[in-house]
Amino acid sequence: MLEQQMPLFLLQSSLFPLLLFFLFSLPFLFKWLFPTKTTTTTEKTLPPSPPRLPIIGNLHQLGLYPHRSLLSLANHHGRHLMMIHLGSSPAVVVSSAAAAREVMKTHDLVFANRPEFRINRKLLYDLKDVSVAPYGEYWRQLKSIFMLQLLSNKRVQSNRAVREEETALMMKFESSSSSPTLLNLSEKFAELTNDVACRAAFGKKYRVGERGEKFQRLLRDFVGLLGGFDIGDFIPWLGWVSCVNGRNAEVNRVAKELDEFLDGVVQEHMESGGEGKEDFVDTMLRIQKDNKLSISIDRDSIKALLLDVFAGGTDTTATVLEWAMTQLMRTPRVMKKLQDEIRGIAQGKPNITEDDLEKFHYLKAVLKETLRLHPPVPLPIPREASQDITVMGYHIAAKTIVIINAWAIGRDPASWENPEEFWPERFLNSSIDFKGHDFELIPFGAGRRGCPGISFAMATNEIVLANLVHKFDWKVPNGLKGEDLDMTESTGLTIHRKVPLLAVATPRPVF
Template sequence: MLQFYVIYAVLLFSSACFLIKWFFFSSTSHNNLPPSPSKLPILGNIHQLGLYPYRSLQSLAQRYGALMLLHFGRVPVLIISSADVAREITKTYDLIFSNRPKSMIAEKLLYDGKDVSLAPYAFGRKYSEGEGGRKFKELLGEFSQLLGGLNIADFIPWLRWVNYFNGVDAKVKKVAKELDEFLDKVVEEHLHGQEREIKNHGSEDGKDFVDVLLEVQKDNKDDFSFGKVTIKALILDVFAAGTDTTYTVMEWAMAELLRHPRVMKELQNEVRLIGNGKEKIKEEDLDNMYYLKAVLKETLRLHPPVPLLVPRESTQDVKIKGYNISAGTMVITNAWAIGRDPASWDKPDDFSPERFLNNSIDFKGHDFQLIPFGAGRRGCPGTLFAMVIIEIVLANLVHKFDWSLPVGTKPEDLNMTEFTGLTAHRMVPLHAVATPTFY
């Protein structure tokens, strides 16, 4: 019994020493650090993120500033909440902040970081049909949820065991295995030419994105590593990022149009005037659809598909806005808060596409008050391709159909609650009534 009390006392004393040391050293004042809210021992500021981190971080930024320093465990995290500071990170010091912080879940799901943020589309055929397609969509949903969640082990490594008991480790292992099996099948189909007969679209020579990757692998002269794992990682980028964000933007755009019948009517007038009785809208028709582009810009401002942009990490010490930022600091840009910043936008919570009709602000990464796809070296390379697809789909939806909410549902009652993961989907599926329009 005495031995038990001795062991217990040693453990208690050791724990107390650890907490005191952790709190003391993490709270030691450094010269000229950005403003920071008080933090808890061990956890830091993790407890302040809440269910909707981008909303919680916006509230904190309103108190502590657009350049704010938090701590997730012992990891320093810089939170960016204004266009002015975002310009510093993604333009002035873009190279210094071009690294990505490590994530155990991302490494397991994304082939140890062999992917890129996004990549262009064309696989040769659809993989969304039938029972297999339904299961794959569910798998992508789990993938997105895992990547978008906060993994405590990344910030407090000695709490990694928590993931074993809460089921995260098992879920990551399952999703990674099933995704890998699917991607193996995609690569093998192309390697053995099983899909050649049905690939009638794409480039002139009939090659699609996977074919090009396989040719690069074949022609590789050992200048860089480009094996099968890298190919699967790039394909996964397209499936996960290229499709998830695209339909998220579409869903929010339709929801806002249904909430604002005047805007819907204005958009239909433009599309139908330019469509001029055509069976469908084509890419060449989009250039003169200024209101359509304004509607989508306003949707992206209020509903960026990835509210907190993929984190960056500083590679060396740097001074931002007079504050000292240490190498190894994680940087999170709150695109959601920047899009609703009253310093940049008049009536920021209102859905008003007209604000984009008489200015040149765009989402391509040059105007930092609107960066739903990021900016600089780590901005999304698939932005322009994705937006053309979204424009064509939305234009044809309002061209061919009149849209309304189900009987008994008022526009002002439409539920606009978000469901967060890697992307911010609608919590409640959007239900609308489509009435075909005949010309």
Template sequence: MSSQIFLVPFFVFLTPILFFLLIKQRKTLADQAKRLPPGPTKLPLIGNLHQLGDFPHRSFQHLSDKHGPLMFLQLGSIPTLVISSAGMAREIFKTHDRIFSGRPVLFAAKKFSYNNSTMSFAPYGEYWREIRKLVILEILSARRVQTFQIVREEEVALMIDSVAVSFNPVNLSELTLLLTNNIVCRAAFGKIYDGGQGGVYDIIRESQELLGGFCIADFFPWMGWLNKFNGLETRLEKNFRKLDELYENVIEEHLDPTRPEPEHEDLVDVLLRLQKDSNQAIALDNEKIKAVLTDMFFAGTDTSSTILVWIMAELIRNPSVMQRAQDEVREAVKGKAKVEESDLQKLMYLKLVVKEGFRLHPPVPLLLPRETSESCTIEGYHIPAKTRVFVNARSIGRNPEYWKNPNEFQPERFLDSSIDFRGQHFELLPFGAGRRGCPGINFAVQIVELALANLLLRFDWELPHGLRREDLDMEEAFGLTVHKKLPLCLVAKPL
């Protein structure tokens, strides 16, 4: 839903205090004398909010095409910077990364992150450094990710079996989300929790919607009290309680002295062990354990599922690419019924397909917003402290300055290219870069590559009868993670 819909009743309700807000928003003489980056003309009170449509990454790209890759907006009372080129991203992440490593306090995120205790939403500082160190060394280390190989392989095999016995067409949007949810559940909790109505599956989906939705308090922080009247706070509290209760039950089960000794530690086991370690730099109470688990679910389920769906949609639209990827997979594992993780290193073209998918369809196209901790100067422009910063990874990934035929799905473009998505090449930033880059790349990519390889090995894929590949709807759905709006339903033909 676009911001304009929310602003109509908002204006009517707040008329008596418009004068106060206008005074609040006026710049000081000193600020007026400083040269801000270019941007569109703003309106009183709302600034440039009226120029945001249902898809902010598209709106930002449209505005940046006119005003440049370093663009300044006023979104409500929030000064905002939009980065839309690899050059500007390099300037941010290499030269000024410390200054740009803050996080804004967002209404829904503050709740779900246990008062900004997650690595993703914690303010830049000592706590964030310590929790990030803990996650990288104990939760997402290469060794730890490897211990969950059997979980990934078993869950992918179950997904493939379910496709084999399903009635066509197969809803890959639902199937891949269930896959990633089950993998993260087993890695985090040691088992799969009820995926039915009210279970972890639905709780996470509702949480993602709330995180990605429009909230007036994120643009007018002193207006947070309005969420008591528009239903958002009630919906948020209800869903958060369900999530918190789930975590409480899981922790209680893991603390039960009669619980059988697991063959491998799951992530709750690891966190509870660290909780007892007096040498830890931060006190890892239960709320911080829950915060770490929240990061795993929010960052590790929806995003991996989303990119799988976009890649499969692109392969359907590009049958020659599909055929080449299938030929590679089937030749590499000839005589085997499934692709194992040890086979993935041989699938070089499939890796290019995944890379091209991330370029065209970064699951979080604006990454997570940042906030400047102090003022600085970039390209001669003054960037104020407490400026919210969006890096438009989707716009950068489709910039014709770096990519030939940028809107076409062409994995071959990476054949003679060293560009990768791990944060060192600023033309391709689906996982971000710098201090705030996503440390879960290995965990996510292993799931995507393994699932994709097995889908291509076991089945030939077609659109349902009567649909042409040119007719496949590629419209996006609004949210923090940008899904395909209509579920991807394909016909699977076993070999």
């Protein structure tokens, strides 16, 4: 018996469980330190990798800001491709445009799948949404519906009035006084983007009143959990930790309460019989009723798609606006140049409409530069290799997780001159765009699993930013200068400013 072989003081000591753990771990530690080499006819070259610890691998090196930590590791171990180990799961990190092109274009089909994470399965209706559904016929048809019925250019244009009305409401509220006003722009952007998405998807806003306030809290919790970490995904025998620390309970609560809210919204639409202008919920219910697809679209599929609308179309859009205004206030030269462009073309018009947007070349450059430096999701949803494959001379085994570091790629000195500088002029005579064809700039990803909502998001970003700089002059509060703004990032799936953006707006007289 083990107890009979141990001194009494060890049995009574709090160190005894640790000693037991150490003894049982010795075989694994020995295997890790002295791996058995197998003879193969062809030696397989793996991507370079930093040293790792037993059991946890490189998890301890990710830190609070994984996009920054992974770039630092890549600079030392593999600037194009680097292998790390997340517990028992191998992962390849992509940190250059050349490697991103290989993964998301040359071998896009091989990397079209998503790794399965327990939080995603629970929150996203057993993976029935577009963002994390397994690659296959269900996903293809669902994405086609999503694109055609909500995110096609025609549909985006049909929601033009919604964007213009919500932007005008925000501007009217803020310009009610002719004196300077201190604003929390982070809060205003979150409210506006949520209202636009609600009207496009639900046909009305859900922000005020008890029900609306609860929905806003649930969305914040939902996005926070999606950006969280479940140790059981990478070290399965430690899955119990999520029970002890309360994460499982929190995931279950948010999933249940969001489901109740969305179920109520769907039920309202069913009972109304599609009266008035058809919104996205009406469209999905009609498709479900027609039953002309080769896949099954049930009520959970509709609710999962609605969560995609809010996860991908509100928080990320608000984040881009937040960082764009931050950079403009830090760089007065750029702010003035943008205001001169917009005010010069507007010729005294009180409001900028979407008819004007194509004329604003510098505005588009400002937004591209913002997306380069501040992709709202710096590490887009990971991919997974569906088979063994060789990329850039390195062997990547099936089931390997693939992490694209869009943040690192946007700051790669091999692609960008003075990459840390906010300099929109770099895009004025450049054909590089963010739509997934130019791998130096992939804030929305690329290939089959690229974000389908680019047009929807950018239409909102352009109309809001254009009106803000047209109608107001902006200063940092408390007499501070732009360079004094705190640039610390938040943590999570979407990278906001850690500190809300406060700004003093002075309405500009329209002549």
